Amino acid sequence: GNKNINAKLVLLGDVGAGKSSLVLRFVKGQFVEFQESTIGAAFFSQTVAVNDATVKFEIWDTAGQERYHSLAPMYYRGAAAAIIVYDITNKDSFERAKKWVQELQAQGNSNMVMALAGNKSDLLDARKVAAEEAKTYGEENGLFFMETSAKAATNVNDLFYEIAKRLPRL
Ligand code: GDP
Numbered sequence: 001g002n003k004n005i006n007a008k009l010v011l012l013g014d015v016g017a018g019k020s021s022l023v024l025r026f027v028k029g030q031f032v033e034f035q036e037s038t039i040g041a042a043f044f045s046q047t048v049a050v051n052d053a054t055v056k057f058e059i060w061d062t063a064g065q066e067r068y069h070s071l072a073p074m075y076y077r078g079a080a081a082a083i084i085v086y087d088i089t090n091k092d093s094f095e096r097a098k099k100w101v102q103e104l105q106a107q108g109n110s111n112m113v114m115a116l117a118g119n120k121s122d123l124l125d126a127r128k129v130a131a132e133e134a135k136t137y138g139e140e141n142g143l144f145f146m147e148t149s150a151k152a153a154t155n156v157n158d159l160f161y162e163i164a165k166r167l168p169r170l
């Protein structure tokens with residue numbers, strides 16, 4: 001039969017990579033050019049239907065707390081899934097994303113589903129991180145990788161859908 005799964009999902013990555021924008025696009029279908037770093041509400045929920053299950057994501061967005069790294073463990077504790085976001089136009093944000101991956105591999109749930117999102121794929125002319133490099137990194141580290149654009153709505157629903165498919169069926 002069809003299963004109902006509740007899954008806590010967190011987004012990690014540099015300030016400005018587009019975490020809040022991905023959430024806003026996924027949950028409300030909107031994009032804001034000048035997203036405030038403190039958008040108030042930190043919790044969203046959205047449901048995705050995959051073939052054998054209905055997954056209700058409980059999404060925790062940070063309101064800029066990602067600057068304070070020490071708060072992170074509290075934030076990702078109990079998460080079934082994490083999206084590690086970088087900005088394809090910012091090499092540092094990719095290096096930072098790798099640090100988050102290492103931390104989650106060391107400290108997170110052992111069966112956490114991890115996705116690497118190279119966001120702002122609409123800004124092709126300003127690209128600093130090759131898709132191939134990120135894809136290889138993802139393969140070597142057990143994450144699945146997608147380039148996304150919260151602005152152009154590219155691969156945002158797909159990203160959450162792929163996570164929903166990969167969650168363990170209890
Ligand atoms: P956060 O700090 O990781 O939550 O990043 P935000 O969601 O606040 O986004 C930071 C800035 O990048 C904002 O000005 C957004 O409008 C912009 N932004 C986010 N996603 C995209 C995208 O896919 N394409 C473009 N061009 N800009 C984006």
Ligand code: MG
Nearest residue numbers: 019020037062
């Ligand atoms: Mg944000």
